[in-house]
Amino acid sequence: MQQMLEAIRDDTRRTAGYTRVSHINPAVLKAMATVPREEFVPDGARAVAYVNRPLPIGHGQTISQPFIVALMTHLLEPTAESRVLEIGTGSGYQAAVLARVVDTVHTIEIIPELAEDATTRLERLGYDNVEVKVGDGWYGWPEAAPFDAIMVTAVGEDVPEKLVQQLRAGGRLVLPIGNDFDQNLAVVEKAEDGEITMRHVLPVRFVPLTGDH
16 A cells, blocks of 8 residues: 555656646545555456556456546545546446545446446445446436536547536546547646636546447
8 A cells, every 4th residue: 555655656756747746635645545446456456456557357447557546536626525527437446536535426337347346346345425327428427417527537539528518617627538549638627707728637548438429
């Protein structure tokens, strides 16, 4: 655990020139220190659960590198009152980290088996402020909108317009944008007057956002 946290701090310092992030929100690091990452990886990967790298979780999906989890969560600028939408539940680890920082987490997973496993896991571990839904995250969760922050954990070539619509004024959307060869983590902000701005943060590598879009 401590090795993972030190690796996150090291990567934060190393990439600060790109990200404009000199340190990770202490609440995010505290959350990552309390969420048992080994519970969110396959049994064969438990011994390396806290290594600072992504790990496969089946169905062609991965659990993100701890540094990327920390950075994306930090970039959302979460508060204890935030309502957050996550696209791409995976094993449920990112949702669990968010759940330790914010008020409520709505998370969408397109692969039913992963959604079912994540729901069972999160319930067993006591994360009762997370709701998991099977669906195409490209369209968001309109009946639960608006959200204070939205995170997408798979890459697409464009910013999903439905997600921007479901972001409240003053909110943030953090997502990777690109293709198989060139991807960047981006922060999209919606101003109080509805104006949308976007900046690229860091080159990244994510699995593709799937669905019928």
